[in-house]
Amino acid sequence: MNRIQQKLREDKKLLSIYFTAGYPSLKSTVQIIEDLEKNGVDMIEIGLPFSDPLADGPTIQESSTAALKNGMTSDVLFKQLKDIRKTVSIPLIIMGYFNPVLQYGVEKFCKKCHEIGIDGLILPDLPLDVYESDYKAIFEKYGLLNMFLITPQTSDERIRQIDKASKGFIYMVSSASVTGSKSGFGKEQEAYFERIAALKLANPQIVGFGIKDIETFEKATRKAKGAIIGSAFIKFLTENGTGNIHSFINKIR
Amino acid sequence: MKKSGHDSLFGSGGKFHVNEKGYYGEFGGAFIPEMLYPNVEELRQKYLEIMNEESFQKEFHQLLKDYVGRPSPLYFAKRLSEKHGAKIYLKREDLNHTGAHKVNNTVGQILMAKRLGKTRIIAETGAGQHGVATATVCALMGIHCVVYMGEIDIARQAPNVARMKMLGAEVRPATSGSKTLKDATNEAIRDWINNPVDTHYIIGSAIGPHPYPDMVTRFQSVISEEIKWQLMEKEGRENPDYVVACIGGGSNAAGTYYHFLDEPEVGIIAVEAAGKGIDSGESAATSALGKIGIIHGCKTMLMQTADGQITEPYSISAGLDYPGVGPMHSHLYTSGRAEFYSATDDEAMTAGLELSQLEGIIPAIESGHAFAIFQHKKFKPDDVVVMSLSGRGDKDLQTYIDYFKI
Ligand SMILES: Cc1ncc(COP(=O)(O)O)c(C=O)c1O
Numbered sequence: 001m002n003r004i005q006q007k008l009r010e011d012k013k014l015l016s017i018y019f020t021a022g023y024p025s026l027k028s029t030v031q032i033i034e035d036l037e038k039n040g041v042d043m044i045e046i047g048l049p050f051s052d053p054l055a056d057g058p059t060i061q062e063s064s065t066a067a068l069k070n071g072m073t074s075d076v077l078f079k080q081l082k083d084i085r086k087t088v089s090i091p092l093i094i095m096g097y098f099n100p101v102l103q104y105g106v107e108k109f110c111k112k113c114h115e116i117g118i119d120g121l122i123l124p125d126l127p128l129d130v131y132e133s134d135y136k137a138i139f140e141k142y143g144l145l146n147m148f149l150i151t152p153q154t155s156d157e158r159i160r161q162i163d164k165a166s167k168g169f170i171y172m173v174s175s176a177s178v179t180g181s182k183s184g185f186g187k188e189q190e191a192y193f194e195r196i197a198a199l200k201l202a203n204p205q206i207v208g209f210g211i212k213d214i215e216t217f218e219k220a221t222r223k224a225k226g227a228i229i230g231s232a233f234i235k236f237l238t239e240n241g242t243g244n245i246h247s248f249i250n251k252i253r
Numbered sequence: 254m255k256k257s258g259h260d261s262l263f264g265s266g267g268k269f270h271v272n273e274k275g276y277y278g279e280f281g282g283a284f285i286p287e288m289l290y291p292n293v294e295e296l297r298q299k300y301l302e303i304m305n306e307e308s309f310q311k312e313f314h315q316l317l318k319d320y321v322g323r324p325s326p327l328y329f330a331k332r333l334s335e336k337h338g339a340k341i342y343l344k345r346e347d348l349n350h351t352g353a354h355k356v357n358n359t360v361g362q363i364l365m366a367k368r369l370g371k372t373r374i375i376a377e378t379g380a381g382q383h384g385v386a387t388a389t390v391c392a393l394m395g396i397h398c399v400v401y402m403g404e405i406d407i408a409r410q411a412p413n414v415a416r417m418k419m420l421g422a423e424v425r426p427a428t429s430g431s432k433t434l435k436d437a438t439n440e441a442i443r444d445w446i447n448n449p450v451d452t453h454y455i456i457g458s459a460i461g462p463h464p465y466p467d468m469v470t471r472f473q474s475v476i477s478e479e480i481k482w483q484l485m486e487k488e489g490r491e492n493p494d495y496v497v498a499c500i501g502g503g504s505n506a507a508g509t510y511y512h513f514l515d516e517p518e519v520g521i522i523a524v525e526a527a528g529k530g531i532d533s534g535e536s537a538a539t540s541a542l543g544k545i546g547i548i549h550g551c552k553t554m555l556m557q558t559a560d561g562q563i564t565e566p567y568s569i570s571a572g573l574d575y576p577g578v579g580p581m582h583s584h585l586y587t588s589g590r591a592e593f594y595s596a597t598d599d600e601a602m603t604a605g606l607e608l609s610q611l612e613g614i615i616p617a618i619e620s621g622h623a624f625a626i627f628q629h630k631k632f633k634p635d636d637v638v639v640m641s642l643s644g645r646g647d648k649d650l651q652t653y654i655d656y657f658k659i
Contacts, residue, residue, distance in 0.1 A: 051430065051562040052548070054442050055286045061429055073560040098284060099547040103561030124286035125547065149287040153449050158290070173288060176449045 014226025020047040022072025039249040048096030057180030085117035120145035180231030267515035275463025280580035283462035327483035339632035353644030355386040361472035366453035379434035380572035381413025383457030388422035403433035431565035458502025459579035462550030473508025498641035503579035505643035526568035527595035537566035538595035569598040570618035596625030617644030
């Protein structure tokens, strides 16, 4: 069984952290991953930086630009992660935009992920129908799960379609926004969380976008299986460096 | 033999047109994050039906006639023809209200937005022509308008920024990346993600996720529809030997080519911006430098690094300063249906000055690139060559002044 599927069976709310590979410095990737696991994080999304991150707000945009300036590429990331499974056992997911994967070669990319021990991919701009017709077989050959997004605007019908196509978790975008927007969770989000819970989907849901502290984490995971913190963690790294990651995680865990 | 003017809304289904899945050959599709799916899908399901409604067509063509000033003239450029040894006709999109072809599309899309029940409009702009054309139709319809524009373009196209503001639009600077058209497009897409319910995104070129390239092309196809009957009046034939247009994202080109795509005797010529030269590292010549990839929700030719990062383009003309081309043009290029050329800043500026002094028409620098074709290709004396004069040069006066030290 894939590490993601195993983790999803654990009887607790999962904390997942997103960070941009190669930020704040090119070589910080592995240390950040190891520190996150040590401090009780359940799952990590390693952001592969892209020049034009359409679905991201300023925080992740800036970290991506900085990471690219630092020299991060798909090749560099794979080299950095070569021995990651010697020290890290929680699920690792690569999250990025489709074009860098396409240029690397989808099959070659998936094969590399498999060799390293990456468990899944999140590629927000790879649409469901193209995935199913062109790439699903490749992902499956290399034991990779592909996680799809849903939003408050996604219809029940489409959510069911996505549920059917998913084998890990469904990435539940908390509100109609790019990453890092400030809005907390109000009535609208609660209604959305309820609506999704009522659908009784086969795949657990992990909530992302807008989670920044213990309060938003608890609200998001009242119904859902877990939540992902991205921009807030990157802001923390910008302000505090990589030296005391525990102080960020311990406020939630 | 004037046609009804309604044909442009019906696809011919030929092999250079979009297929039912949204592809031109291997190019096109909708590579969008799920956040955009409901809006793009709604548009995909409804755009043809709405465009084919009689009331829509009536309103669209009425506005094109009375508000935009169509049909735009097809003008025989006598002195230019003598100079270059061909029968050169200019399709005068520069005479449209707001000064470029962009308004054909914004009139269509604002009517589309109204029928979709949208109450807020966003747009991206490079040269500011699309921004002005969008601000104009929003003023006309009393709809709130936000235009994203790269910080660099705001500086080099100041008159258009002032026009947009005067028309009541809000101009928001895009400060990321190269601070030009690509980044303005990113910001507009992010805005749409943040405002999915009330907002329609009026894309300004034949780019973006399906159905945008096809929808924009259909609205612009009025250009070639008119060329056909106008050329019949002047030359006794519908088909020229060549149609020539500059390509940024490719909307004036798509409109100019549309009704000739399936007429093999019509040569299709595209001119891209070579900036300081194709090999200079400062260029926007996508066909020469690009590779297939994904940009702004569409699979197409784009300039990128080996690692798949989109390259920052350069051109003296803000409207051509884009690292990709629309999917139709990628297909025209790889299938060999169209000949692709590129013109440097210097060639385009020289061609702009030449047109000014031979014909009394100061073109937009974007259009100047199309006219640089005569520095690259020799035509036969009896070749009928129709040039898309996509816009007028008023907005570029400062750039001309600086360049020629006028
Ligand atoms: C006058 C003019 N021509 C051409 C273009 C390029 O756009 P497209 O390739 O979509 O026609 C622009 C864009 O701003 C323009 O203003």
